[in-house]
Amino acid sequence: DVRIEEGAPALGHDYETHETPATCTEAGMTAYACKRCGDSYTDRTSDPLGHDYETRETPATCTDSGQIAHICKRCDNSWTEEGAAPLGHAYEAHETTATCTEAGMTAYACKRCDASYVEQGAAPLGHDFSRLVSAQVDPTCTAEGREAVHGCVRCSEQSGGAVLPRTDHRAGAPMRENEVAPSCTEPGSYEERVACETCGGTLSSEHKTVPALGHDYEEKATSATCTEAGTLVRACKRCDDVRIEEGAPALGHDYETHETPATCTQSGRIDHACKRCDASYSEEGAAPLGHDYRTQETPATCTEAGAIVRTCKRCADMRTDQGQEALGHAWTGPLWQWADDLRGATAAFVCERTPDHKRILKAKVTVMDSDEKTEYTATVEDEGRSYTDTISIPKTVVDDDPTTSVPGDDRTDSGIDIGVPIGGNSIGLGSAIEGGNGIGADSGTGSGSVGSSGASGNTGSGNASRGSVGGSSRSGAVSNASSSASAGDAGSAAAADAPEQKASGDASLVNGELRSDGFRVTLRNAPGTTQAVEVAPVKEGAAYDALFQKAAEDPDGTFIGVFDVVLTIDGEERHDEFGSLDISFPVPSAFAGRSAMVYHAHAGDAERLSTHGPIAVVGAHVTLTSVSDLSPFAVKINKVASSGGLSNTGQRTSAPDPGTSGTARDARPTVFIEPRTLIVGTLVLVAMVALAGGLICFGVGRRRRR
Secondary structure, rough: OOOOOOOOOOOOOOEEEEEEEEOOOOOEEEEEEEEOOOOEEEEEEEEEOOOOOOEEEEEOOOOOOEEEEEEEEOOOEEEEEOOOOOOOEEEEEEOOOOOOOOOOOOOEOOOOOOOEEEEEOOOOOOOOOOOOEEEEEEOOOHHHHHHHHEOOOOOEEEEEEEEEEOOOOOOEEEEEEEEOOOOHHHHHHHHHHHHHHHOOEEEEEEEEEEOOOOEEEEEEEEEOOOOOOOEEEEEEEEOOEEEEEOOOOOOOOOEEEEEEOOOOOOOOOOEEEEEEOOEEEEOOOOOOOOOOOOEEEOOOOOOOOEEEEEEOOOOOOOOEEOOOOOOOOOEEEEEEEOOOOOOOOOEEEEOOOOOEEEEEEEEEEEEOOOOOEEEEEEEEEOOOEEEEEEEEOOOOOOOOOOOOOOOOOOOOOOEEEEEEEEEOOOEEEEOHHHHHHHEEEEEOOOOOOOEEEEOOOOOOOOOOOOOOEOEEEEEOOOOOOOOEOOOOOOOOOOOOOOOOOOOOOEEEEEEEEEEEOOOOEEOOOOOOOOOEEEEEEEEEOOOHHHHHHHHHHHOEEEEEEEEEEEEEEOEEOOOEEEEEEEEEOOHHHHHHHHHEEEEOOOOOOOOEEEEEEEEEEEEEEEEEEEEEOOOEEEEEEEEEEEOOOEEEEEEOOOOOOOOOOOOOOOOOOOOOOOOHHHHHHHHHHHHHHOOOOOOOOOOOOOOOOO
C-alpha cells in the first residue's frame, strides 16, 4: 500500500552565467547553466568586433622588394601587399695588400647586405728572415737547449730553433720534507730526499717514522648553569682528548619581568628574561587602547579647499577629510597707476579675501585735445566689463582765482617775485614769509621773471639772467640758513639764530627745506650740524607689497608709488630720533584740487601700517607733517576732488587717524597783490634806476603761511 502526498514546492532554476566576449568574427555569448539540475541556454550579447588591423612595413633590401603586412591586433588574421622595389647592391671596396705567402686582393662588400666578391692583386712577396726573435738557450740538467730563432720582418714566420740535449745532475745532502709531527696517539713521519744541486730536482726519496708522544692532561672545572650541571674537565694540552666528570647540579632560571604598555593599535606585552642566560618567554598584556583623535580644521582660501585633519593624541596616526570648497577670488578695483608722461597706465585688481593675490592689466590710453584742456582716458577690459579712468589738464597758464592752484606749478616757496625788464636791466621785488619786502636792482641780460621770493622778511638784491614762470632755482651748499639767489630770484636773508643745516649730494637746502628731485623735507629740532636727504622710488620687495595691498583696500583712485626716504645727519643714517620733519611728495599737476592718502610702514615694525588723509593736493605736492620715524611711504590720489574736510582757509577740519606718526599738513592760503599796487611799485623802481621806456611785465607768485 503506497500513499503519495505533495511536499515542498518546485525550487525553480538557479542559473550561473558564463560570458564569452565577442571576437573579430564571432558574436559575444552568455551561457546560463542551472546549478541544481543542469538545464542551460545561451543568449547572444554583442555583435562581432571586426578586424582591427595594425600595419607593419618591411623595408626593401638589395635584392628583395619591401613588404607591407596588415595584422589584426585581436586575432591572427593578416594580409600582405608589396612595398618598395629592390634597392640593388651598394658595394664598398676594401683592399688587402700582398704578404709573404699570399697575393694581394681587393674585396667588395655591400653596405646593406652580405653580398661580396674579390679581385686578385699583387703576387706574394716571400719571407725576409733578418729579424732576431730569440737568442740561443743553453741546455741544463733538467731542460734541453735551443738554437737562436729568426723571424720574417713582414710576417710571423720563423726559422732556426733546433733542440740542444740536456746535461747530467749533481747530488746534494739529504733533506727532510713533508714532515708530520707525532701526536699523543699517532706516530710522526717525514720524507728524506736527495736533490740535484744544479736544478733542485729529486734524485732519491725515503719515508721514515717517529713514535707517538702519549697524552699530557690539564684539569679545568666548569660552573653549573641554569639548565646544566657543573663539570670537571680533564683536557690534553696537545690534542682534543677530553675526559668529563659531573660537578654541581643545574641552577634553574632566574627571570626578570619587563612590561610593554598597550598602544592605540597593539596589545601590551609582558616579557620574562633570565638574568643568567638568554632564556625568555612572553605573554599578552593589556588590550589595544584605540585612537584618541584631536580635530583641527583648516578654512578654505580663494584657491584651495579647506581640510579637516584628525590627529591621534597618543600616536602619529592622521586622517584628513576635505572641508569647504575653495572660495574663489573676490576681485575689487581697479586701482589705477599712471606713467609720468600720462601716456601709459595700469589697473590693479586685488582680492579682498587674500590681498596678496592681485592682477595688474595694462590699459589703453587715449588723448583728447581741446582749446580748454587735454584729457587722458585709460581703459581696460576684464571679464566682460570695461573700466576707465580720466585725467583732465586745463590749458590755463595763470590762475587769477586765489582759491585754486596753477597746473604745472610745483613750488612750495612762500613768497612773491616780480621781475621787471627795462632796457637791458632786471629789477626784482621780494615779498617775504612774515612781512617785509626786498627790493634790488642789478644790470643783467634777459627779459625778467616771475619767481620765488627771499626768506624771513630780509632785504637783498637779485641778478636776473632770464625770464621764467615757475619755481626758482637755487645752487650751492648753504649753511647758517643763508641762500644765494639766481635765475629770477630776488632777495637774500640770514637768520642769526637758525641752526646750521647743510645739504650734500643730490639734495639742496632752501629756506630751511632739504630738497631732492622734487621732494621737500623740513626739519625741526634736528640734532647735528649737517643734514642730507635722499628719496628713492621702491618698485618691489616686502615693503612695496605691504603698502600696495594697503592702498588697494580702497581701490578707487590712482596709485602714485612707494618711496623710501633716507635722512643722514652728520654722516649717519637716521630712521628715528631726529626731532620731527615734514615731507612734501611731488605728484603730477593734473591731480590739483584732488585729495590724497599717504600710507606709512613704520621703522622697526614693518607690519604696522599707518594711514594719513585725506590730504589736499596743493601746488602739485602732497605734504605730511610731524613725521617721527622714516621708512617707506606710499601715495595714492583719490578719485574725487577734495571737499568737506577742508575749510575756506585750507585748514583740515577732520582729525587725523589715531596712532599715526605724522599728520596731514594744512593747506596754506594763497596771497595775491592787486594790479594797481604792482603798477605803482614798478613806476617807483623805474624812477630809482633812471631808465625810461620799455614794456612793464609783472607776475604774481603765491605766498603760503607757515
